[in-house]
Amino acid sequence: MTGPRQKLLWALAAALTLALPWLISDRYIQHLLVMSLIFVIFASSWNLLTGYAGQLNLGHAAFFGIGAYTSALLALKLGVPPWIGLFLGGFLAAGSGFVLGIPSLRLSGPYLAITTIGFAEILRLVAMNWVSLTRGSLGLYGVPPLPGFFGIQFTTELTFYYVALAGAALALFCFRRLTRSEFGLSLQAMREDEQGAESIGVSTNRFKLTVFTVSAFFGGFSGALLAHYQRLISPDLLSLHETFQALTMTIIGGLGTLTGPVIGAVLLTFLSEGLRFVEDVVKIDVRLIIYGALLVVTILFMRGGIVGLWERLRAGRGQDTEER
Amino acid sequence: MESLFLQQVVNGLIVGSVYSLIAVGLTMIFGVMRISNFAHGDFSMLGAYVAVFILAWLPGWLGWVGSLLAAAAGVGLLGILIERGLFRPLLTRWTDLDQIMVSIGLFILLENLAQLFFGATPRMLPDPFGEATLNLGLFSTSVMRLLCFILALVIIILLQIYLNRARMGVAIQATAQNRKAAQLMGININRVYSLTFALGSALAGLGGVLYGTLFAIYPTMGAMPTLKAFVVTILGGMGNIRGAIFSGFILGVAETLGGSYISMEYKHAIGFIIIILVLLIIPHGLFGRSEE
Numbered sequence: 001m002t003g004p005r006q007k008l009l010w011a012l013a014a015a016l017t018l019a020l021p022w023l024i025s026d027r028y029i030q031h032l033l034v035m036s037l038i039f040v041i042f043a044s045s046w047n048l049l050t051g052y053a054g055q056l057n058l059g060h061a062a063f064f065g066i067g068a069y070t071s072a073l074l075a076l077k078l079g080v081p082p083w084i085g086l087f088l089g090g091f092l093a094a095g096s097g098f099v100l101g102i103p104s105l106r107l108s109g110p111y112l113a114i115t116t117i118g119f120a121e122i123l124r125l126v127a128m129n130w131v132s133l134t135r136g137s138l139g140l141y142g143v144p145p146l147p148g149f150f151g152i153q154f155t156t157e158l159t160f161y162y163v164a165l166a167g168a169a170l171a172l173f174c175f176r177r178l179t180r181s182e183f184g185l186s187l188q189a190m191r192e193d194e195q196g197a198e199s200i201g202v203s204t205n206r207f208k209l210t211v212f213t214v215s216a217f218f219g220g221f222s223g224a225l226l227a228h229y230q231r232l233i234s235p236d237l238l239s240l241h242e243t244f245q246a247l248t249m250t251i252i253g254g255l256g257t258l259t260g261p262v263i264g265a266v267l268l269t270f271l272s273e274g275l276r277f278v279e280d281v282v283k284i285d286v287r288l289i290i291y292g293a294l295l296v297v298t299i300l301f302m303r304g305g306i307v308g309l310w311e312r313l314r315a316g317r318g319q320d321t322e323e324r
Numbered sequence: 325m326e327s328l329f330l331q332q333v334v335n336g337l338i339v340g341s342v343y344s345l346i347a348v349g350l351t352m353i354f355g356v357m358r359i360s361n362f363a364h365g366d367f368s369m370l371g372a373y374v375a376v377f378i379l380a381w382l383p384g385w386l387g388w389v390g391s392l393l394a395a396a397a398g399v400g401l402l403g404i405l406i407e408r409g410l411f412r413p414l415l416t417r418w419t420d421l422d423q424i425m426v427s428i429g430l431f432i433l434l435e436n437l438a439q440l441f442f443g444a445t446p447r448m449l450p451d452p453f454g455e456a457t458l459n460l461g462l463f464s465t466s467v468m469r470l471l472c473f474i475l476a477l478v479i480i481i482l483l484q485i486y487l488n489r490a491r492m493g494v495a496i497q498a499t500a501q502n503r504k505a506a507q508l509m510g511i512n513i514n515r516v517y518s519l520t521f522a523l524g525s526a527l528a529g530l531g532g533v534l535y536g537t538l539f540a541i542y543p544t545m546g547a548m549p550t551l552k553a554f555v556v557t558i559l560g561g562m563g564n565i566r567g568a569i570f571s572g573f574i575l576g577v578a579e580t581l582g583g584s585y586i587s588m589e590y591k592h593a594i595g596f597i598i599i600i601l602v603l604l605i606i607p608h609g610l611f612g613r614s615e616e
Contacts, residue, residue, distance in 0.1 A: 110360035111562075117596075125592065128589070247425065296430060
């Protein structure tokens with residue numbers, strides 16, 4: 001897997017990723033790159049819990065919102081430096097992920113899905129109605145940017161790109177370590193057959209709680225990043241649609257793979273902007289229709305998403321046609 | 325105070341009757357096919373729009389009767405198509421995850437197609453009684469809402485009769501109890517699936533028309549009945565039809581009482597709080613028997 005050619009390719013990809021915002025001077029494209037990276041973290045963290053551990057979490061937006069609101073409020077009300085806020089937002093999300101994980105140990109499938117949706121919806125209602133703290137549906141604006149250092153300001157798309165990139169690299173590094181370890185194998189065993197995994201000594205409860213916590217941490221972290229980048233947050237961050245965004249990106253990219261949500265997040269961020277231009281021409285909101293259609297088509301005909309398709313193509317032409 | 329309480333209970337029962345109707349469809353489909361259809365509320369949305377268009381074209385009584393029939397038939401037919409096209413292909417690799425995600429894709433698709441075709445402006449169904457109200461001393465209700473309640477009850481009772489008396493109705497119940505045994509008894513399982521999905525969808529469509537008499541109709545409204553129906557279904561034990569009927573009323577009353585005595589803003593959180601507590605304490609729901 002890691003031949004010299006592979007290594008060279010990886011080095012090239014890394015160099016390209018680092019140089020990208022310098023190659024593209026268009027600020028709008030740079031903005032899309034930043035948004036892609038934030039969604040890479042958000043979608044990947046959802047994927048860890050649902051794709052790797054098989055726990056259907058439809059309330060991931062809760063962590064996104066907790067991170068964003070925590071960091072923004074700490075900075076606005078208490079003057080906590082946003083660099084610390086990013087992590088505090090993540091930690092509070094992680095804490096709530098742990099708490100949410102406890103009842104979820106006994107639940108699966110639709111039960112877990114509804115419990116997690118309920119968790120996010122309750123928090124969304126709190127963000128909507130606790131007006132004295134959150135300004136309700138108006139949202140919080142004027143969230144401070146990340147303070148600069150060494151003369152670098154993090155208020156432009158170009159500089160923020162590197163912050164988001166570092167965040168995404170950290171998240172993916174953690175997820176890779178987790179999923180490639182013995183822990184990761186146990187996770188997959190648990191996803192495929194929970195009772196079977198338990199019978200060979202996998203402590204599923206401990207695993208689920210760990211994954212819930214780590215996944216929630218990065219969900220919150222990505223939300224906090226978004227808060228200090230957009231500098232405007234609203235209760236919409238906690239809505240079901242935000243979770244569906246992560247879900248669609250991950251499924252189209254490839255559920256339960258490391259690269260899947262990365263590809264999905266970048267692809268859909270750019271696709272949805274591309275479609276926005278189409279909308280200006282035809283005056284029809286086609287973005288989400290295409291999202292929905294892509295989601296359905298991927299599950300029915302292209303299992304494993306883009307990553308799955310790529311692997312099947314590489315494995316040889318004869319096997320790429322499924323039974324159906 | 326006494327009469328406010330009673331008034332809220334009556335309001336809750338009316339809303340609850342619609343929750344029950346929509347949730348019964350969802351729980352039936354789950355009971356028979358193990359499908360959790362997150363697009364269920366969008367079927368209600370479509371049913372409501374059927375009524376909007378038919379009533380705009382044909383006002384009066386005929387329009388209302390036509391709306392109910394067309395919503396049931398139209399959404400039921402759509403249900404058959406969706407079951408054939410989306411859910412049946414997944415039967416061979418049936419995992420919760422695949423199936424739920426297809427329904428989420430469908431949810432996003434239907435919601436936004438509706439936005440495209442119907443426009444985002446909220447609509448209301450006209451009141452055939454000219455907003456007449458019925459005052460019964462301790463409480464009052466508009467005649468339209470009362471009729472909505474009665475219609476929901478009648479449909480639920482008719483469904484019960486069908487499930488208990490008709491041949492296919494019994495086949496549906498048998499399949500829900502034990503798929504394999506039902507198959508061995510010579511029940512054509514694919515026909516049962518089609519019929520169940522059609523019936524469940526038709527109930528969502530009918531529920532949508534009634535929902536439209538109580539609330540505004542707009543393309544993204546489907547999320548609400550979907551979530552309410554899931555709350556009701558879990559409360560009653562998934563797959564348990566009678567449980568869903570009672571739980572619908574319980575949720576309706578809990579919401580209106582909670583809305584008026586605790587907090588209007590958190591009205592929609594009440595259902596979720598109840599199910600989180602129920603799942604923690606009695607995981608099989610209020611009326612559930614443990615599976616297996």
